[in-house]
Amino acid sequence: ILLAFPPTQVDHLATVEAVVTKGKRKKTTLVRLDVKPTELPDAPNGTKYFTIYLANPINSGESTTLEVLYLFTHFLEPFPAEIGQSESQLVYYRDSALILSPYHIKQQTTFIKTPSTKVESFTRVVPTSRAGTEMKYGPYEDHPPYSSSPILVHFENNSPFPVVEELVREVEISHWGNLQVTEQYTLVHGGARHKGVFSRVEYQSRPTLSGTSSLRYLLARLPPRVHSVYRDEIGNISSSHLRMDSRKSELEIEPRYPLFGGWKATFVIGYGLPLQDFLFESSDDRRYLNFTFGCPLLETVVDKLTVKVVLPEGSKDPLAVIPFPVEQHLETKYSYLDVVGRTVVVMEKKNLVPSHNSHFQVHYTFKPIFMLAEPLMLVSAFFLFFVACVAYLHIDLSIRK
Ligand SMILES: *[C@@H]1O[C@H](CO)[C@@H](O)[C@H](O)[C@H]1NC(C)=O
Ligand SMILES: *[C@@H]1O[C@H](CO)[C@@H](O)[C@H](O)[C@H]1NC(C)=O
Numbered sequence: 111i112l113l114a115f116p117p118t119q120v121d122h123l124a125t126v127e128a129v130v131t132k133g134k135r136k137k138t139t140l141v142r143l144d145v146k147p148t149e150l151p152d153a154p155n156g157t158k159y160f161t162i163y164l165a166n167p168i169n170s171g172e173s174t175t176l177e178v179l180y181l182f183t184h185f186l187e188p189f190p191a192e193i194g195q196s197e198s199q200l201v202y203y204r205d206s207a208l209i210l211s212p213y214h215i216k217q218q219t220t221f222i223k224t225p226s227t228k229v230e231s232f233t234r235v236v237p238t239s240r241a242g243t244e245m246k247y248g249p250y251e252d253h254p255p256y257s258s259s260p261i262l263v264h265f266e267n268n269s270p271f272p273v274v275e276e277l278v279r280e281v282e283i284s285h286w287g288n289l290q291v292t293e294q295y296t297l298v299h300g301g302a303r304h305k306g307v308f309s310r311v312e313y314q315s316r317p318t319l320s321g322t323s324s325l326r327y328l329l330a331r332l333p334p335r336v337h338s339v340y341r342d343e344i345g346n347i348s349s350s351h352l353r354m355d356s357r358k359s360e361l362e363i364e365p366r367y368p369l370f371g372g373w374k375a376t377f378v379i380g381y382g383l384p385l386q387d388f389l390f391e392s393s394d395d396r397r398y399l400n401f402t403f404g405c406p407l408l409e410t411v412v413d414k415l416t417v418k419v420v421l422p423e424g425s426k427d428p429l430a431v432i433p434f435p436v437e438q439h440l441e442t443k444y445s446y447l448d449v450v451g452r453t454v455v456v457m458e459k460k461n462l463v464p465s466h467n468s469h470f471q472v473h474y475t476f477k478p479i480f481m482l483a484e485p486l487m488l489v490s491a492f493f494l495f496f497v498a499c500v501a502y503l504h505i506d507l508s509i510r511k
Pocket of ligand 2: 400469
């Protein structure tokens with residue numbers, strides 16, 4: 111089954127997922143289907159396609175129900191593009207009342223949900239109705255392939271738009287029992303740009319009216335049993351709180367100043383994790399790290415993510431296994447006492463949404479004897495030093511006798 115997207119939407123498309131419901135009534139299960147981008151030679155107006163591969167073919171007269179989820183990023187356009195500290199943020203949403211499709215559609219209804227009941231304006235395509243936070247377009251009967259009917263909805267959206275322009279996560283494996291994670295964030299508020307000067311007095315005295323769309327704090331979901339959490343010392347984060355239970359840890363981060371539209375913050379957080387929760391041995395005598403890809407900050411869009419897995423010195427044949435396409439290469443990193451350097455597996459992905467937060471694995475071979483290399487180096491260095499001292503004290507270097 112083909113899904114079609116106009117070229118204006120494809121650039122914003124972060125993910126497409128499809129599931130089919132199996133079973134009847136209450137005993138339904140969802141089965142995930144493969145979805146792949148597809149090129150068609152005679153695509154009208156630069157239409158882009160994705161193919162959903164059904165688990166079982168549909169025979170003539172049969173039917174099936176699919177659920178498709180796709181996410182766009184940077185899709186809402188703030189209008190006005192600049193707002194003052196106490197103004198509401200309004201945005202435009204553009205779409206088509208009729209879905210773009212290469213198929214004849216017998217009946218279609220489109221619902222649009224807005225975050226609040228404040229809707230400035232919306233295009234009407236009869237029949238169109240609105241109740242509360244929901245707008246209903248349709249039902250439209252019998253429309254031919256590639257029908258389209260553009261709509262524009264202008265509504266209030268006071269959510270801050272947290273966008274991580276760049277995140278570099280470094281995960282360092284130490285066979286002495288620790289997994290050290292360091293994360294470097296460049297965060298921007300992607301909503302309507304802030305206009306005029308910022309008044310902290312007004313901001314703090316009227317929190318419900320002033321800066322309603324500002325970004326006050328961030329929440330990072332970290333794995334359970336996290337320890338030695340730190341943040342940058344320069345003070346780009348003014349406070350942070352850590353809450354832990356047996357299943358997860360949550361780190362609340364408050365930037366030094368609230369972020370308004372267009373404002374940026376850069377900061378670093380780091381933490382340690384017990385290695386046995388993430389490093390396993392596979393059957394073929396290899397080891398593998400099983401860790402989450404994606405950004406620990408909740409509800410953020412990540413424009414560019416780099417994940418670096420630093421393997422212990424002496425590791426061989428690294429292989430990354432990840433459920434979606436990423437760019438990959440290897441680097442070498444030197445840290446204290448390294449002789450040949452550590453292999454670093456680097457993975458990069460653009461345009462990430464929280465549904466990309468799945469697990470990935472990095473497999474590698476490691477000979478335990480390498481673990482002794484650094485202690486032995488230290489032992490021999492100290493040994494030589496003391497031998498030198500002993501020798502120095504026993505040798506008589508004086509010229510006079
Ligand atoms: C703190 O913020 C400043 C200004 O945005 C930036 O230059 C600096 O690199 C940041 N410090 C860290 C450790 O990220
Ligand atoms: C990785 O960890 C997740 C969560 O603990 C688990 O569901 C998944 O099966 C693990 N994958 C592998 C290959 O071990």
